[in-house]
Amino acid sequence: xxxxxxxxxxxxxxxxxxxxxxxxxxxxxxxxxxxxxxxxxxxxxxxxxxxxxxxxxxxxxxxxxxxxxxxxxxxxxxxxxxxxxxxxxxxxxxxxxxxxxxxxxxxxxxxxxxxxxxxxxxxxxxxxxxxxxxxxxxxxxxxxxxxxxxxxxxxxxxxxxxxxxxxxxxxxxxxxxxxxxxxxxxxxxxxxxxxxxxxxxxxxxxxxxxxxxxxxxxxxxxxxxxxxxxxxxxxxxxxxxxxxxxxxxxxxxxxxxxxxxxxxxxxxxxxxxxxxxxxxxxxxxxxxxxxxxxxxxxxxxxxxxxxxxxxxxxxxxxxxxxxxxxxxxxxxxxxxxxxxxxxxxxx
Amino acid sequence: xxxxxxxxxxxxxxxxxxxxxxxxxxxxxxxxxxxxxxxxxxxxxxxxxxxxxxxxxxxxxxxxxxxxxxxxxxxxxxxxxxxxxxxxxxxxxxxxxxxxxxxxxxxxxxxxxxxxxxxxxxxxxxxxxxxxxxxxxxxxxxxxxxxxxxxxxxxxxxxxxxxxxxxxxxxxxxxxxxxxxxxxxxxxxxxxxxxxxxxxxxxxxxxxxxxxxxxxxxxxxxxxxxxxxxxxxxxxxxxxxxxxxxxxxxxxxxxxxxxxxxxxxxxxx
Numbered sequence: 338x339x340x341x342x343x344x345x346x347x348x349x350x351x352x353x354x355x356x357x358x359x360x361x362x363x364x365x366x367x368x369x370x371x372x373x374x375x376x377x378x379x380x381x382x383x384x385x386x387x388x389x390x391x392x393x394x395x396x397x398x399x400x401x402x403x404x405x406x407x408x409x410x411x412x413x414x415x416x417x418x419x420x421x422x423x424x425x426x427x428x429x430x431x432x433x434x435x436x437x438x439x440x441x442x443x444x445x446x447x448x449x450x451x452x453x454x455x456x457x458x459x460x461x462x463x464x465x466x467x468x469x470x471x472x473x474x475x476x477x478x479x480x481x482x483x484x485x486x487x488x489x490x491x492x493x494x495x496x497x498x499x500x501x502x503x504x505x506x507x508x509x510x511x512x513x514x515x516x517x518x519x520x521x522x523x524x525x526x527x528x529x530x531x532x533x534x535x536x537x538x539x540x541x542x543x544x545x546x547x548x549x550x551x552x553x554x555x556x557x558x559x560x561x562x563x564x565x566x567x568x569x570x571x572x573x574x575x576x577x578x579x580x581x582x583x584x585x586x587x588x589x590x591x592x593x594x595x596x597x598x599x600x601x602x603x604x605x606x607x608x609x610x611x612x613x614x615x616x617x618x619x620x621x622x623x624x625x626x627x628x629x630x631x632x633x634x635x636x637x638x639x640x641x642x643x644x645x646x647x648x649x650x651x652x653x654x655x656x657x658x659x660x661x662x663x664x665x666x667x668x669x670x671x672x673x674x675x676x677x678x679x680x681x682x683x684x
Numbered sequence: 685x686x687x688x689x690x691x692x693x694x695x696x697x698x699x700x701x702x703x704x705x706x707x708x709x710x711x712x713x714x715x716x717x718x719x720x721x722x723x724x725x726x727x728x729x730x731x732x733x734x735x736x737x738x739x740x741x742x743x744x745x746x747x748x749x750x751x752x753x754x755x756x757x758x759x760x761x762x763x764x765x766x767x768x769x770x771x772x773x774x775x776x777x778x779x780x781x782x783x784x785x786x787x788x789x790x791x792x793x794x795x796x797x798x799x800x801x802x803x804x805x806x807x808x809x810x811x812x813x814x815x816x817x818x819x820x821x822x823x824x825x826x827x828x829x830x831x832x833x834x835x836x837x838x839x840x841x842x843x844x845x846x847x848x849x850x851x852x853x854x855x856x857x858x859x860x861x862x863x864x865x866x867x868x869x870x871x872x873x874x875x876x877x878x879x880x881x882x883x884x885x886x887x888x889x890x891x892x893x894x895x896x897x898x899x900x901x902x903x904x905x906x907x908x909x910x911x912x913x914x915x916x917x918x919x920x921x922x923x924x925x926x927x928x929x930x931x932x933x934x935x936x937x938x939x940x941x942x943x944x945x946x947x948x949x950x951x952x953x
Contacts, residue, residue, distance in 0.1 A: 576774035579744055582762040584791045584842075594787060674836040678824070679779030 411650035418655070421648040429469035436464045468629050474656060478631035481619045481664075482549055484554025491555070491602065492611070497596060499563065500570020505511035517560040521553050521618040525625050528552050546628040553622040558615035565607025569600030573625050598677055605672040612668055616661045631657055691720040691878055692741070692846055695749030699736050710736050712904035713750070716897060718846075721876040725889040726939060728899030728908075729945065734882045735736050737899075741880060742768050754845060764792050767844035771851045773831040775823040781834045782819040785809060788838050809841040810834070812871060829860035833867070840875070849881040853888070862921065865891060873918055886941070891919060892934045898940045907947060911936055 399414040406412075413421075447459040468476065499506040530548045573596060581591045623632025635653050638646045673683055699711040710733045713841040717795045718724055726734045741752055743762035752759050759766070786804045793802055810816050816827050823834070832852055839847055848941035852868075853861040865888055872879070872892075883889050889896045893913050900908040907949070913933055924930040 353853050387825070574774070576770050576772060577776060579742075579762070579768065579770070579777075580774050582744060583742065583766070584764055585762070586790055586791060590791070595776065677822075 343345055368469065380605055387607065392537050393540060407647070409642060409647050410644045412472055413651060417648045418651045420426075421645055422652045422655075424645075425470040425649065425652060429471045431468050432469045436466060439466075440463045462590060470634060470652075470656075473630050473634045474660065476628065477619060477632070478548075478625070478660060478664075479622065480550050480630055481612075481615050484551040484619065485558060485615045487555040488559035488611055488615065489608060492559040494605075496563045496566025496604070496607070497600075499567040500600070503598070506567060506571075507529070513560060513563055518557075519557070521557045521621045522625065524553050524556050525549070525622055528556070529626065544628070546623075546626045549626040550619060550622040550628040550630070550632075553626070554615045554619050557618040558611040561610035562604070562607040565610070566600060566604045569603025569607075570596055572610060573599045573605075585630065601675055602672075602678070602681065602683075605668070605676070609668045612664055613661060616657075620657060688815075689866055690717055691755065692716075692718040693753040694737070694741065694750070695753070696746045697737070697740060697752070698749035699733070699745065700748045704921060709904045710902055711717045711740075711747075712906050714906050716907065718746050718878060718880075720878055723872060723877075723881070723894045724894045725893040726899060727884070727886070727896055727941070728905070729730060729901055729941065731902070732899045732902050733865075733898060733905040735850055738768075738850050738882055741846070742766050742848050746770075752774065764788070764842040765845040767839035767842040767847055769832075769835050769839045769847070769849040771850045771854055773828075773835040775831055775834055775838075777823050780822055781810065781837075782806060782821045782925060784823075784834060785838045785841050789841050792842050805841065809837040812839045812840060812874075813867060818831065825859075829856050829864060832856065832864060836871075839873070840877075840942070845878065847877045847879045849879065850922045851882050851884065854855070854884060859869060861885075861888070868892060868919070869917075871917060884936045886934055887921075889937060890915075891921060896933075896937060898937065898945070901945050909940055 395415045399416075402412040402414040443462065447461070450459055495509065499509055514537045522658050529549050532545055532552065536545060536548055577595055578597060581595050587595065619630070620632040620635065622628070623630040624636040625632075627633055627636075631653055638649045638653070669683065676683060694714055694716040697711060697714040697754050698709070700707040700709050702708075716724070716736060722819070726737060728734050736745065739811050740747045743752075743759055743766065746760065754765065775781070776787070779787065786802070789802050791796075797805060807816065810819055810835050814834050815830060815833050815837060818830060826834075826867070832855075836849075836852065840866070856864060869892065871877075875919075880890075881892065890913060896911040896913060898908045898911065899905050911933060915930060915933075
């Protein structure tokens with residue numbers, strides 16, 4: 338019996354090297370399995386928890402929204418908002434098709450005209466369709482970036498001055514503290530009047546509403562950058578300042594080689610807060626200034642008062658949040674790339 | 685000592701700091717005359733104003749009374765003729781070792797050296813402290829001893845009249861410190877700088893100095909005693925360990941510090 342069994346397996350005999358290969362394979366499999374388990378576990382920790390929390394939030398929202406009846410109908414839940422989101426996207430696509438069609442028709446018409454009479458004057462008209470939701474998002478991003486850029490151009494030098502000179506700090510600090518808490522809604526009428534008075538042009542490069550919104554953003558968002566830059570500059574390691582004094586560095590070299598690099602972390606902390614405030618302020622400014630951005634979109638939907646308005650405003654709320662988040666992430670990436678301290682935990 | 689050889693003269697230097705409880709007198713009537721190429725250590729208990737003396741010589745502080753004359757000229761501002769090696773290296777963390785030395789060299793030799801000459805001079809000074817292998821590393825990537833070497837290279841690259849060192853090896857472990865002292869002996873043998881070094885370490889003071897200036901306790905600290913170290917150079921720490929004269933000098937400093945000027949902290953305890 339035994340010999341028979343043995344002979345049965347003769348054709349399938351495992352020699353030693355086969356066995357080694359097999360054990361290697363099994364250990365590799367175990368290794369992969371362990372790594373896979375680790376991977377799943379860490380993914381669950383990193384992505385699972387936030388996803389679960391978001392789902393809980395959606396459930397809570399869906400449940401409570403249906404309980405509230407407004408003059409515009411029931412408060413929309415997640416599905417209604419999602420539906421309006423797709424509607425807004427398709428409205429955007431339709432509008433783009435219309436635009437393309439408009440230019441094609443215009444071209445044909447002009448070509449025909451020219452074929453009949455080569456001396457005929459052809460008119461090329463711009464398409465004047467209303468801005469879609471997507472257009473409005475990009476208008477808002479453009480406006481906030483311009484306003485923020487102005488704010489940074491003012492705030493960083495002022496912050497450096499205040500950080501370097503105690504006299505400057507004492508002179509400007511009261512003004513900074515007074516203007517810092519002022520709401521954009523208080524600035525806006527003043528800015529509107531001043532822009533109307535000063536920005537007079539027959540063929541303006543920018544719309545007045547755009548300039549007004551951008552300047553309001555500038556006025557409201559420069560303060561954190563000023564304050565943080567001041568603190569960053571004032572708290573430079575005293576020994577580094579002494580190095581500069583012993584070397585008798587020129588003031589410009591002192592600022593560019595010592596002051597700026599060492600205050601970059603604080604400065605960026607300020608810039609990130611500034612951009613966040615700027616984005617928040619912009620929505621309010623656009624509502625009142627009627628700049629064709631997200632703020633105007635929300636206001637128009639509110640005035641419109643259709644049964645879909647609340648859902649469309651909520652789409653705007655999410656987009657505002659996501660854009661704000663994205664802007665902050667971009668700032669974080671810039672901060673990481675310009676920061677000299679690669680070991681610092683910048684988040 | 686004749687007037688002719690006098691290189692650096694500190695006369696009647698007093699220093700008061702304003703505090704909430706009125707002025708605090710840190711230094712009172714400090715006098716010190718140094719020759720060119722002399723290595724002087726300042727030793728004393730914590731808070732006796734050693735660093736204040738150094739900072740006044742550097743021009744970082746203004747003496748309340750008295751002053752500093754270097755090569756016959758009074759000095760009141762900081763300047764590269766009095767290079768400072770700071771206790772915590774003070775390298776710019778965003779620059780590489782090469783760039784840290786370059787910052788000083790560019791500032792001092794602007795218009796006097798060509799680009800190529802500057803590059804060679806920077807490399808030469810980094811080689812002098814044995815740091816040529818880490819020229820393109822940032823301070824965060826090298827050890828504490830290495831950072832201190834770069835700090836010394838930066839100071840040497842300024843070709844200063846006086847090299848001021850504020851406890852340059854205080855933050856290093858004992859082995860690294862011994863290594864750094866040997867390097868400093870080697871550099872000093874080659875360049876013969878005028879050096880004022882602050883230290884807490886009696887062995888270090890005896891090993892490196894031509895004279896040890898022992899300071900009394902503050903407030904109103906001043907020069908207590910000056911000890912001439914007449915040990916032949918080059919000095920070797922292993923050979924000196926059994927040297928009678930060396931041990932005598934050590935004992936002198938210890939007696940000053942622990943008998944005549946007991947640590948003020950001990951008195952309280």
